[in-house]
Amino acid sequence: MTAETILQSLLSGLLTGLMYALIAVGLSLIFGLMDVVNFAHGEFLMAAMYATLGLTLVLAIDPILSAPLIAALMFAFGALVYAGIIRFAMRARTNVGMVQIFSTFGLAILMRGLAQFFFTPDYRSIQHAWTSGRTFSVGGVYLPLPQIVGALVSAAAFGGLFLLIKRTDFGKALEATREDAGAVALVGINRNRVFMLGWGLGSALVGLAGAVMAMFFYIYPDVGASFALIAYVTVALGGFGSVFGALAAGVIVGLVEAITAMLVPPSLKSVGIYAVYLAVVFFRPRGLFGSM
Amino acid sequence: MTTPSLLEVRHMSRWFGGLVANDDVSMSVAQGEIVGLIGPNGAGKSTLFNVIAGSLPSSKGTVVFDGGDVTALPAAARCALGIARTFQVVRSFESMSVIDNVIVGALVRTRSTHDARRNAHEVLAFANLDHRADAAANELTPSEKRRLEVARALATGPKLLLLDEVMTGLTPVEARTGVDLVRRIRDTGVTVLMVEHVMEIVLPLVDRVIVLDLGCVLAQGTPADIARDPKVISAYLGERRRDASA
Amino acid sequence: MRTPSFARRRGASITWAAVIAAVIALLPLFVTDVYTQNILVLTLMFAALSQSWNILSGYCGQISLGHALYFGLGAYVSTILFTKFGIIPWIGMVAGGALSASIALALGYPCFRLRGHYFTIATVVIAETGYLLFLNWDWVGAALGIQIPIRRDSWLLFQFPRDKIPYFYFALALACATWLVTWIFEDSKWGYCWRAVKDNPEAAESLGVVVFHSKMAAAAVSALFTSIAGSFYAQFVGYIDPESVMAFQFSLLMALPAVLGGIGTLWGPALGALILIPLNELVRSYLGGSGAGIDLIIYGLLIIMISLARPEGLVSLFTRRKLPALTG
Numbered sequence: 001m002t003a004e005t006i007l008q009s010l011l012s013g014l015l016t017g018l019m020y021a022l023i024a025v026g027l028s029l030i031f032g033l034m035d036v037v038n039f040a041h042g043e044f045l046m047a048a049m050y051a052t053l054g055l056t057l058v059l060a061i062d063p064i065l066s067a068p069l070i071a072a073l074m075f076a077f078g079a080l081v082y083a084g085i086i087r088f089a090m091r092a093r094t095n096v097g098m099v100q101i102f103s104t105f106g107l108a109i110l111m112r113g114l115a116q117f118f119f120t121p122d123y124r125s126i127q128h129a130w131t132s133g134r135t136f137s138v139g140g141v142y143l144p145l146p147q148i149v150g151a152l153v154s155a156a157a158f159g160g161l162f163l164l165i166k167r168t169d170f171g172k173a174l175e176a177t178r179e180d181a182g183a184v185a186l187v188g189i190n191r192n193r194v195f196m197l198g199w200g201l202g203s204a205l206v207g208l209a210g211a212v213m214a215m216f217f218y219i220y221p222d223v224g225a226s227f228a229l230i231a232y233v234t235v236a237l238g239g240f241g242s243v244f245g246a247l248a249a250g251v252i253v254g255l256v257e258a259i260t261a262m263l264v265p266p267s268l269k270s271v272g273i274y275a276v277y278l279a280v281v282f283f284r285p286r287g288l289f290g291s292m
Numbered sequence: 293m294t295t296p297s298l299l300e301v302r303h304m305s306r307w308f309g310g311l312v313a314n315d316d317v318s319m320s321v322a323q324g325e326i327v328g329l330i331g332p333n334g335a336g337k338s339t340l341f342n343v344i345a346g347s348l349p350s351s352k353g354t355v356v357f358d359g360g361d362v363t364a365l366p367a368a369a370r371c372a373l374g375i376a377r378t379f380q381v382v383r384s385f386e387s388m389s390v391i392d393n394v395i396v397g398a399l400v401r402t403r404s405t406h407d408a409r410r411n412a413h414e415v416l417a418f419a420n421l422d423h424r425a426d427a428a429a430n431e432l433t434p435s436e437k438r439r440l441e442v443a444r445a446l447a448t449g450p451k452l453l454l455l456d457e458v459m460t461g462l463t464p465v466e467a468r469t470g471v472d473l474v475r476r477i478r479d480t481g482v483t484v485l486m487v488e489h490v491m492e493i494v495l496p497l498v499d500r501v502i503v504l505d506l507g508c509v510l511a512q513g514t515p516a517d518i519a520r521d522p523k524v525i526s527a528y529l530g531e532r533r534r535d536a537s538a
Numbered sequence: 539m540r541t542p543s544f545a546r547r548r549g550a551s552i553t554w555a556a557v558i559a560a561v562i563a564l565l566p567l568f569v570t571d572v573y574t575q576n577i578l579v580l581t582l583m584f585a586a587l588s589q590s591w592n593i594l595s596g597y598c599g600q601i602s603l604g605h606a607l608y609f610g611l612g613a614y615v616s617t618i619l620f621t622k623f624g625i626i627p628w629i630g631m632v633a634g635g636a637l638s639a640s641i642a643l644a645l646g647y648p649c650f651r652l653r654g655h656y657f658t659i660a661t662v663v664i665a666e667t668g669y670l671l672f673l674n675w676d677w678v679g680a681a682l683g684i685q686i687p688i689r690r691d692s693w694l695l696f697q698f699p700r701d702k703i704p705y706f707y708f709a710l711a712l713a714c715a716t717w718l719v720t721w722i723f724e725d726s727k728w729g730y731c732w733r734a735v736k737d738n739p740e741a742a743e744s745l746g747v748v749v750f751h752s753k754m755a756a757a758a759v760s761a762l763f764t765s766i767a768g769s770f771y772a773q774f775v776g777y778i779d780p781e782s783v784m785a786f787q788f789s790l791l792m793a794l795p796a797v798l799g800g801i802g803t804l805w806g807p808a809l810g811a812l813i814l815i816p817l818n819e820l821v822r823s824y825l826g827g828s829g830a831g832i833d834l835i836i837y838g839l840l841i842i843m844i845s846l847a848r849p850e851g852l853v854s855l856f857t858r859r860k861l862p863a864l865t866g
Contacts, residue, residue, distance in 0.1 A: 037655050085842065092849040097601065097654065102797050102845040105790075110838025116831025208654045221831070229662065229786075236659045268670055281656055282648045345744065371746035379744070385737035386801075396734045399727050400746035408727075409544075426543075448746055 007102035008141050009258045015143065015151040017254020022024035022154040022209040023227055025161065025201035025246035032241025033178050033198040036086060036100045041231055042224030044203055046115060048074050048210025049219045053126060056214075062130045064149060067211035071204040078203025081107065082196045108224070115221035122217045131215055146216035151258050155213050157205060165243065174198060178241065228269075233277045239290020248288060252276070297356075298483050299344065299375075304353030306339050311446045313339040315377075315507040317353070321452065326474065326484045328494045328515075331504035332527055338380070340504065345377040345454055346370040358451060362434045372400055374451035378458060390440060391416065391425040395452070397447030403452055412447055419430040419443040419473060435466045442473065446482070453477060453484040459493045471497050476508040495519065503527070551804060552721060559714050566703050572657035575702040579774065582709035588795035588807035589716040590763035595793065597720075597729065599736025601658045602649070602811040603789045604665030608638040608761040610672065612768025617684050617778055620695075631769040635709065639763035642757040649755045662786065668678030669784040683779025686772060696773045705774050712770065716763050716847035720804055723759075732756055736802070753857070764836040787804055800843050800851025809852055 029040045038044070055066045083105055092099040113176050126132065134145040165171035177184050177194045217223065234253050238245025245271055253273050262270025281287060297320040306314040314336045321327045331337050342348035344355060346367035354363045362370055367377075373392060376397075385393050391412050398408035398415070416422040419439045424432065432440060438458055445453060459470055467490075474497060478484055488494040495501070495515040503510040506528040511518055518524055562582075569575055587609070595601045615637055616630025625633075649660050673681055688697040691704075698704050723729040731752040734742035739749045772778045782788075795814050800806025819832040848854060 020794070031655075085846065088846045092846075098797060098801055099845050099849040101658075102599070102794075103842050106838045106841030106843075106845060108838070109834050109841065112834075113831040113834025116834060119829075188847055229666065232659050233663060235658055240655060264798065265674060268674055271667055271670055274667045277663055278660060281652055285652050285656060287656070347744065367743040367746045368746050371744060377744050380743065383738045383741035385734055385741065387737055388733055392730065392733070394584050395761065396742065396746045396747065399730055403727050405725050405727065405730065408730075444745060 004140055006262070007208045008143075009262055010255060011138075011141060011143060011255075012110035012223065013254045013258025014149070014251060015147040015193060015254070016029040017251040017258065018151040018154040019147075019209060019250075020227075020230055020234050020253050021211060021247045021250020022150075022157055022212075023206055024231045024238070024250055025158070025243055026205035026209075027231055028238065028241060029207070029233045029243065030198055030202040031235065031244075032139045033174060034195050036090065037104070037232075037240075039228075040102055040111060041206060042226075042228030043108045043115075044074065044078070044224070045210045045213070045227055046219075046221065046224035046229075047077070047111060048207040049214040049217070049223065050115060050119060051207075052211045052214035053124060053219050056126050056129065063126060063215045064130060067153065067208055068257075070211035071150055071208045074207025074210075075200040075204035077207075079200040081203070082199035087195070110260070111194060112221050112224070119221065121221055123220045123234045125218050126214055129215050146212075150209075150212040150215070157208055158168070158243070161205070161243055171198065194228065230273070233273060236278050236287055236290075237280055239287030242287070242289040244285060245289035296323060297321065297482070298358060299485070300356040301340070302343065302354045302356065304340070304350045304355065305424055306336075306343055306348065306351045312507050314343070314350075317504070317507075317509055319502050319509060319512065321483060321485050322452075323483055324478065325500060326478050326486070326498045328498035328501045329485060329487045329504065330489070330501060331510070334506070335504040336507040337504055339485050339507075341377075341454060341456060345375060347377075369525065371448055371450075374449070375454065376445035376448045376450035376452070377454035378438075378445050378456050380460075381433075381455040382437045382441050384432075384437055384440055385443075386428075386430045386436070388429055389425070390421060390429055390432065393429050393440060394444050394447045397444040398449075399461050400448045408447075415443045415447045418446070418476070419468070435462060438470075439473070440460075442477075446477065450482060452483045452485065455484060457487055457489060459490045467493050520526060548725060555714070556720070559710065563707070564709055566706060572589040572702060577816050577819050579702055579706050579709050580819075581811050582706070582713045583771065583774075584755050584791070584795055585808040585814050586709065586712040586716045587764060587767050587797075587809035589713070589720055590760050590767070592793045592796045592801060592807050593699035593723070593732075593763075594756045595719060596738065596796055596806070597723070598732035598753060599802075600617075600753055600756070601793075602661040602760075603658055603786070603793065604661030604663075605760070605764050605792050606786065607665040607668045607749075608642065609715035609768035609788060609792070610668065610778075610780065611638045611641065612765030612770075613772040613778045613783045614672065614678055614684075614763075614768075616625070616687055618678060618773045621684055621686060626694055627773050628694075629767060631766055635680070635762045635765045638761040639758040642761035643754055646750075646754045646757050650750055650757075653773060662789070665784070665789060666786065668773055669780050672780040672784055679779065680734060681779065681781075683782075685779060686776045686778075688776045697776075705770075708770060712763075712767060713762035717804070717808065719759065719763070724804060728752065728755055730832075733802075738773050794841070796851075798841070798852060800853035802855050803851060805856075806851045806853045813852070863864045 023045060027038060033038055050061050051070050051073060052066055055061045056063060085107060089099045089103045131149050134147050135142045136145050140147040165174060173189050173194050176189060177191060230253060234249045235246060237253065238249030256272045256276050257269055261269040264271070299321040301319050302319055304314055304317045305312065309407055317340060318409055328338055329340065339348065344352045344394065345364070350363065354361055355361065357370070359376060362373065383452055385396065388441035389411065394403065394415055395408045398411040399514065413422055413425065416425055419442060421436065421439050421443055424436065429463040442458065459467055462470060471493060474484060486494065497516060497525060501515050502512045503524050510522050511524050563580065574634060590603070591605050612634035615634035616627045619625040619630040619633060620627055640783065645664060649657060652660055672678055678684065688699050691698050691701060693704065731742065731747045734745070734747055735749050735752045768783060771783065795810030796807040797810065798814060799808065799810030841853055844852070
């Protein structure tokens, strides 16, 4: 194993990690805001990927261009899901935790069923995107262009998210609601509205991830499930509710996965991540940056 | 001749990072007393309370209960030895009935749910809540919930009962019932240490007062002495002045 | 004193249970087609499984989505002991149960420090790790799994090549056992401790409940019965592999009946299993081939509706009281 191969793996892991971070941050945001874990998060990713595929096939729009549109569509979808399901789940008088888990879980199954029904279980891919098949080389290391674009989009999204949270009124409302959802009504913040927009934002972020990932991953109804566990582990590792935690954890997960893949058979590569997760939360039960 | 101390806190300090919440606090409670723990906001009452209860470890110093060093023991072990407490924000078991809430406490002393249930009914009757035994805990009024907290703690058969601001926010009628309950508790042989804000209720009720300010014991004595103590007065007036100018 | 209504409720529920068990025990006289018998066996097994899960996650409130680990361990331990060492499955069942309970306790030390979602995700991660390890472990057959040689009817070897009835009775016994264990725990010190831990661990500690011990006890009991069901399943289907006994899907399948029927209740898991398992089979046989995804659509909608409309589960339709515990 040469130094170049190792570098290749690590850089690839870094790029993948940034994608994981982007997938995870929406989940973390929603949780931090209202203490709800969206167990359909993987399916949201899947939906975004199919939507991207659809736009490419039907309107011949390249994924890079359609990404913002997909994000907007997912924003609306997320807001709808909140208004139609989550809002009611949060009103449960008993077993609120269970109700959230299983209502979002039911949504996941429903979405997967719909995908299977409308698109069949076949694996699909986007063959002719602008970035397809192109690589970018940096000092002897070849990295696929789609993944690089994905990482750049992720970095930009995080930058935008930080600005949104620190500088805008909406961001401040988000923080305020996060700290004390009960009290914000007193300062004129409509809690329901913030939750709905929060869901929208979280969904938009994973939508962005889906649009980008559609360039280099197979698209099929169960694809969400493959990434879901990584997303939850990433969020928990970074600490539920921490945006920076999602970024840091995503990168860590990507790198750990890459390193593990160099050492063990491919089907075991996730074990490295799991071991790291368990090790971290046993010493810091709230994750690296969590404050729940 | 002094009655033996049931509880002794010796040179206890507790800090959180750079913030010292309790600074070299020493105090004791004798068997059969009702002791009031008062002080302005931020005095460290809650911290001291929680250290005694065992839900917070001390940074330094010891807690001696009934002749034994309990400093290293967690809350559950202290309960088994005879320290029971209520919570300032009521923490009832919402999915369970009133009687079941109390049974949980009673089970410290017995493995038999039959005996625990009988014990629980007695305690509820003592607290005038037996008529609500089968109601769900989340159906109670706030003052009934407070009484449930107390009943639940009493069911553990404590020697020392720690009450955390049980009188706050009660109507005059409820307050009279509360005071009566505390007196009756003491009459059964249980020692009481109560943290309180509401002076008019607490001072006539307690045998002795310990005043905390800024993490230290400011004064100890009878209610009459404390009410006249210039240090105490200025601590409270100072607080009022601080609040007024804020 | 035991108030008359409480004693009567307890008495009523066990009477009902005996009657229902007796009725079910008579079913084989009327149900003779193998297909339906199969559904009955699976329904009873899932009733037992979900009830076991319910002990840790429903009563004690520690939601585990990694219970497939214990199911799989039970299946593998008894199967390996039988196929490689000739040890009869009954002993294998006990060994598997002991191993699973021990592992649950060992895992409890680190895991029970975690709360809420962190705990649940840890259970998923641990189960996934187990699944991946078994998938890559050649000695236990890796992805190909292990075939159990089933040649003749034998209670000693707990195998019946064609007859489903003995399996039916074992599954019924297991379902009754888990129900009974839950019934006993409900009015025991452990049962009260578990519910207290679920509602408010700090308050429980202040009342003398050692929260950690409570969680451990629930975990051990839960893992034990889950494992026994796993050993049973191996003998029932005659073939096991990681995908069928240790995958995440299975963990969810164990939890769903309890959630549907009423988590933390005595009858919830059984009621949920009664509805979900036959529904699963029916949907699969009528819609499985052609309408890919329709079964998922139906489940998804069902789960959403039930969890929103009746979070206490379907048992609440049968009870007059609002309290999940002590429901007869």
